[in-house]
Amino acid sequence: MKPQSIVHLAGLFLLAVAGFILLLGGYLWLEMERVSAEMRVREARSARTEVVEGLAEIERRAKSTAQALALWDETRQQLSFTEYYTLWRDDRVRDAGMVSDNVEGVALYDKQGHIVAPARPDRPMLASLPGQAPLALLQQKNGGSHFSIFLPVHADPDGRILLGYVGVKFNFAAELRRARAYQFADLAHLRVTLAEGSSVNLAQAIDHLLFSTRPNPDLAAFHDLFRASLVRLVIAILFLLFLAAWLLGRLLVRPLRAFSDEIDNLREPGGSLPRKPARAAPLAVLELENVRRSFNDYQVRLSELHSNLEQNSRDFYDQARRDALTGAFNRRAFDEDWKALGEDRRLGRVALLLFDCDHFKAINDTYGHQVGDRVIQTIAGDLHAALRAADRLYRLGGDEFATILPEADARRAEMVAERCIEHVLGQDFRQYGMSEPTTISIGIALSEGEGITLHELQKHADLAMYTAKRPGSRKLVFYSENMGGMAALVGNKEISAVFQAIENPDLIELHYQSVMRLPLATREYVEALTRIRFEGELIGPGAIFPIVQARNLDMEFDLAVLRALDRDLAQGRLPAGLGVSVNLSAPSIVNTKVVDALADLIHAYPGRKIVAEITETALITQIEIASSNIRRLREAGCLVALDDFGSGYSSLRYLASMPVDLVKFDISMVRLLDSGDRRQQLMMEEITRLVVTAGYQMVAEGVETRELLDKVISLGFSHAQGFYFDRPLAPA
């Protein structure tokens, strides 16, 4: 049932009460009318009873009068000697006081019932008795009603000697009125319904009388008083009811409605209860005020609790979106903000900057996680300092940060990026026990409102950042269209190919490039270069290794490469006795499983020269483990080459302590020989002389011309590799 307003309910209640009172008043009114009618009936009965009693009384009185006459000696005298009867009848009887003046007539009758003497005309009496006396008759005669009593007159007290009869006549109405006091019967207009001249026994007279009931003044007064009182009572109750309604409205309904409105206001955003009633009511209900006060207190406490919850929620929200280590926003916040920009809509002008700490994994592995964490904290602080206060810094991964610069053009983005790099470079990381400088790479993607999507912008930034991380690359790289070849880094297809190649090494297609022994330029071994044949396409190392590095798949991928090499060797795809080198990533050289796999391969092909090419990065990070594993491999018969020498943080200390057999100069170093810069050539000459002096054999990469070959030969390189000799080819 639909809830009703208290105004309606209170009004309905008051109307119901008023209706009930009116009904009760009506019922009392009708009941009073019924009682009055019943009283009238009872009064009519009482009146009839009174008249009956009056009839009995007049009969008794008449009998008493007649009896006195009958026993009167003078009556017997007149019945014996009637000579003076009329004198006796007309005078003596009345003078002697035997009958009252109300007696209309007296007559004596002889034994036969005949009147002793004719009656006076003005006082007529029956000439003879109508029946056997005693008799009491009601007569209607001459327009008037009379009643007569007839009694026998005896000579002796025993009534044995009948002398005659005496008759006494009365005015019926007068006697009846005199008979008694009538409370109910009104005999003022008494009417006898007998026919003229007829008579009836007095006992049946009541049936021939018409009379009215005397108005009961007490009943009428009570009736009037009751009606007036009832009307006044109903009016008073209705007035009190209206007063109660007013009080109810003032005391309960209005405060309750106000209270309800106040509670309703709570539904509105920002709505709250007033701490006090709107205005102090002169008549306030204590309980209601208590409820209001309690509710207010409750609401205050609830508001406080809500505020606390909101604060906690904000804290939790913030904490959930903050990186605990750096205080920067985390990946979740980045994703949300990213979505807030509108993931699927076309962007306006915005710049996305991705930051990545160079060689962080090596730093982490070399100096421990605590140092790594401090490095990350320091970089984050530097980036915060470099960014504007309104710019948010996000930590996306271990060493990867990002910021979004709305409405930023290339110039401003570059300025911000350079400021970030400068802040990081200006930091002294030696305080953490590090001896190498720490740098960051920044990839920048811009949206100039040309209609690219957020997803595309993020992909562009990824490509730019990976480009920046490439050896020899500028640390601040804007995305450009020619980076499309690196799209594999972020393309679903290439990622899928890498993961599937790890699972299925058969997808790996090794191409081999010759490494020539100088100065005769005889092929001593070949370098296995990794490709992935996926869905009919050949994916090159430019797409593979950034993914491997970005996904930290170095160890897994190297194991897959070793299985592919084992496959090729087992299948005899390489000429017998031809050595083969394989690249191992820095994480792999410190990994026992990879080392074990390579050792197994060496043992599987004892007559074949196996060279493990490792980058200097591996030596930088965990040099003890790396050195131990290298020694183990060398003891197994494997040669170890330090790959890409000169492209990273080459250190003479490392160079001096490297347990390697070969130092493979990076192509950027080898090309210095063709630069024409004498100082660079001298530097190259000194480095090569130093390496040779240290006892290492040197391999020159990127030898593409005869002149360059001659130069490397002249510098003492023992091996050379490059397009001058051959391109990487799949085995036949």
Next chain:
Amino acid sequence: MRLFLFLIMCCIGLTARAEPVELTLPSKLVAKAEYRKGDLDKPAVILLHGFLQTHEFPTIHSLVEGISSTGRTVLAPTLTLGVTHRQQSLACEAIHTHTLKEVGREIDAWVKWLKVRHNGPIIVLGHSFGSVEVLAYLSGSPDPAITRFIGVSIIEARLKLNAAETAKLIGEMRHAVKSGEPRVVTHQFSFCRKYQATPVSLLSYLEWTPRRVLEASARLPLPSLFIMGGHDDRLGSGWVDKLKTHNRVKIIPGANHFMDGEHEFDLLDAVLEELKAS
């Protein structure tokens, strides 16, 4: 003596049987009386009530009780006065048709009725005007059985008129009787201020003037005694003295006309004493 009489009345009275009796007169009227039968060898006593009274009048009634208590036969009739079975005192204003002669006949009838039941001497006692009525009867032809007369408080029929006026009234009544008009007259008579009677009736009583009473008493042929109250205020001045002139009169000191109170016994003593003499 009084106490003795009282005790005798209480003891012997229980043995005397009161008997109401009726007597149908020649006029067909029935007269009533109280009859106490006593010793046959003692004279019977007839007690006659006063004017318009009955035998139940207290003076008579006490005498009936007293005399009957001595063993004497007592008869106390009520004169009919024209009313059959009369048992009430007749009012002065009643229509009186009775005459003194009729009264005498009723006394005679009762004497004869008594003689049938008691053949001894009869003493007649009258009270007040009853003494006059007995005196009137005795002045006529009384029954020989009557041997003595006692008149108690005999009263003259006073009219409160002087002799001339009385004579005039009597004359008027005689004329009325002769002419037959008026049929009924109303006049003061005795203690009645308005005595309503036929002229015949009234005349019969008026003719017994005080003088005639004195004369009749003086000529009584039998012994008589008049017992009078010493303080009887209903009597005319000098009446007792006049009575004493020719009669034996016994005065009861202090007694009134009705001899009531303690004088009731004085009366009885006097009566019984007189009865002893017979």
